[in-house]
Amino acid sequence: MSKDIRIKKGLDIKLVGEAKQVTTELPLGSVFAVRPSDFHGVIPKILAKEGTEVKAGEALFHSKSDERILFPSPVSGKITEIVRGARRKVLEIKITTNGTQDYKSFDKVDVSSMSGEEVKNHLFASGCWPFIKQRPYDVVANPNQAPKAIFVSGYASGPLAANYDYVLEGKQEELQVALTALTKLTEGKVHVSVGSSKSPLAKLKEIEVHHVSGPHPIGNVSTQIAQVNPINKGEVVWVVRPQDLVVIGELLLTGKLNLKRTIAVTGSKINEPKYVTAFAGAQIGDIVKGNLNNDNTRVISGDVLSGLQEGEEGFLGYYDNQITAIPEGDDYEFFGWNKPIFNKISTSRALTFSWLTPKKKYDLNTNTNGEHRAFVVTGAYEEVFPLDIYPMQLLKACMYKDLDEMEGLGAYEIAPEDFALTEFICVSKQPHQKIIREGLDLMREELG
C-alpha cells in the first residue's frame, strides 16, 4: 500500500547550473579528510594514530559515548595529519593515498536470515552505523533506542540537488539488500518516498513506498515523517539517505565498504555542471578541477541552503553528494533596498518581480541583501513551512532556551535543514538553522 504525500507550502529555489545527466569517472585523487564535525554531536576517540596505514573501511575513530560506533576511512593510505583546534579538538583526519584502493574485507552476509541484533553488529563492525541518523535532534542514531519507524527520502527537492532517479540507476540490488537489513532494525515499517514511479526505489519489496509531490521542502525527511507518522515525545525515528543505502547494500553483498558516490557538481560558477564519481572526504579541488570559474567564487559542499563553505582546499562532506559553486556577493548595490528587483528570488511582491517568472532560473550570489535585524515581519515563514509547527515561536523558544516550550512546539520533529527556507526568506536575516541547531543541542544535553 502506498500513501501519497502532497504539500502546497514551500518554495522551489531554481538556480542556474543544474547538473547534466552524464557522469565522469574521476581519478582517485591524493589527499582525503574525514571531519568529526560532519557527525554532529559525536566526540571522537582516535583509533588510528598519525603515521599509520589504514585500509578503506578501517576505523579512524569511534564515538566516545559508544565505542561500537566506528567511523571508517573512505580510502586506503597513510594518515598524514590529524589537525586539531582549540582544546585539542580533532578537526580533520587527513589521509594520503598511494593511488590504489585497498579495501578491508568484511564478511559477505545473507541479510534475510539474520536477526536484528546480528544486522546491528555487522553495521557497527563495518563502520556503517554513522549512516543511520535519528530524529529527534538530527544526530547519528543512538543504537540503544528502538526506532518506531525508519524513513528514507528518495526524492531530493533542494536547490540543484542530485537527482536520485539518476544517481541510483542500476543499484536496485544494493538498495533492496540494505532496505531488508533496515527492516530488521525496527518493529515498525520502513518508509521510502519517491518522486516518480521511475525511481529505482519505487519497485522494491518489504517497504512502504510513498509518492511525494510539491515544492521544496517535500524532499526533507521531516516533512514526510510529519505526514506519515509524526514523532511524539519519547519516540525515535531513524533516517537513512539513499546514497548511503547503496554503500550499505554493497557492503552486505560484497564485503567491501565502498564510499564512492555519484556527486552532482552544480552552480553558475561551474563551467560544465554534471555528475562525477568521488569518494567521501575527497578534496574539492580534485573534483572540480578544470571545471570551475574561480573568480570570486564560493564553493560549497552540499547545497546552497544547508551546505558548508569549503573552497578548493576543502573536502567533500561525509554525507554530501553535491558540490555547488556560486558567485560571492561582496559588492554594494546602489539603492538596492528600494529599486525594483528582477534578478533575485523573493516571496513578497514588494517591487520584487520573481512572482512574474516562476519558471526562471536565477543566478543568486552570497550577498545577504540586507542587514541583520530583530524579528519584525510575521506570517511569511508559514508560507514556506509545511509542518504543523509555529516556526517563529519555536525559533524564539530556542533563542531564550525555554526547554518546555521547545518541546511543546514540536522541536522533536525537526532538523535544522527544515528551517533553511525560512532562513532564506527571512526579512530580518536571522540565522534560523544555527538557532535551531543550538536549541536541539541544548535539549539533547538537558533531556537526553
Place this chain on the structure above:
Amino acid sequence: MGLKQNLHNLKEKYKGTKMAPLFNGFHTFLYLPNETTHGGTHVKAADDLKRTMNTVIMALVPCLLFGMFNAGYQHHLATGEIERVTGFFSGNFWNLNNLGVGLIKVLPLVIVSYVVGLAIEFVFCIIKGHEIEEGYLVTGMLVPLIVPIDLPLWMLAVAVAFGVVIGKEVFGGTGMNILNPALTIRAFLFFAYPTWMSGDKVWVNGARELAGSADAISGETMLGSLAQNLTPNYSVSEMFFGFIPGSVGETSTFLILLGALFLIFTKIGSWRIMLSSVIGALVMGFVFNMVADAGIIGETSKFYGLMSLDFWKHLLIGGFAFGAVYMATDPVTASQTNKGKWIYGFLIGFISIMIRVFNPAYPEGVMLAILLMNVFAPTIDHYVVQGNVKKRLKRAKVKTA
C-alpha cells in the same frame, strides 16, 4: 574610485567606533551593504526590512498628498472662498491654492516627526551600539497623518519624543515594542493636550485663530457632529473620497483602500487583519442599528446619532479605515499567528465602533481599540499556540493509550 569606493573606505575607517551605526545608517540608505552570508543558507531572498518598510511608506504617500490638498480645501471652503466639490477630480480641490496651505501646514509636521524621532533613534543606536533599525521610517510617516492640522509643532515634538522613548526604545527598539509607537504618540497628545486634539476648532486650518472673530469658522468632524446628534450634510461620495474634515491623512477611504490593496498585493500588510477588522466593525455597527431600530435607545439619547448611523457608513468616517489598514497591521504589535490575526482584527473593529458610540466626549474609538488589542495580542497568540501544543500532546496520548 567612485562614491562607492570612497564610502567603503570611510566605512572601514569608522568600523568599531561609536559613530559606526550612524554612518552605516546613511551608507546603507544609499547602498545595499556588501555583507555576505556566513554559515546557514548561502543565498538569501531579495527582501530586507528596509524594502518592507519602504513599501508601507509608498502606500502612505497618496494619503499624505491628499491630506495636503484637503487641508487647503477645508480651509478655503470654511472661509467661503471656494465651492463644495462635485466629483473626485474637481478643480475646487486639486489646485495649487489648496496645496499651498497643505505644504505650509503639513510638511512641517512631517519634518518635525522625522527629525525628532530619528534623532532619538540614532542616539539610542549609538548608545547601544546596534545598527539603526528601520521601524521609525513608517512611524514617522504615520504620525503627521493622524494628528489635526493645527497641532503646534512643539507638542508634536514632545509627543514624538515620549512615544519613541517610552513606546519603543525602553522595550529594546524595533521589533520589541508592545504598543504601536505611532498610536502611543497620538494617545499621548490626546491625553496631554485634549483641547488640541478634539472639538470643533482643530480640524480646519485657522479655525482656532479665527474663533470669536467675525470671520469665525468651525470644522466639526463627522464623528463630532454625529456624537452631538446633529446630521452632517456630507454625501456618501464625499465621505468615501475624503472631502471631509479630519486628521491630516485619514479622511480618504478611497485612497486608503487603494493603499490596502497595494499592501495586500505586495504581501506586506496582513489581509486577515484588515478584513477581520472590517467585519468586526460591520457586526458592531449592525448590532447598534438593530438596537436603535428596536427603539431601545430613543432619539433623545446622546448615543442615538452614532448608533443609528447606517452600519456601513462607520467604515467611511473617522479614522477607522486608516487605523485598520496602516496601524492594526503593524506586525510587531499585532497578533503573530494567522489564527490570532483573525481574532485580533475582529476585536479591533468591534471595539472601535463600540467606543465610538459610547464615548461622546471623544468619538474616535479606533486608536484606543488598537492600543487595547496591542496589549492583548500576546495573550491571543498564547492561546492559539497552546492549541498547537495541546494537539501535539493529544496525539502522543492517543498513541500510548
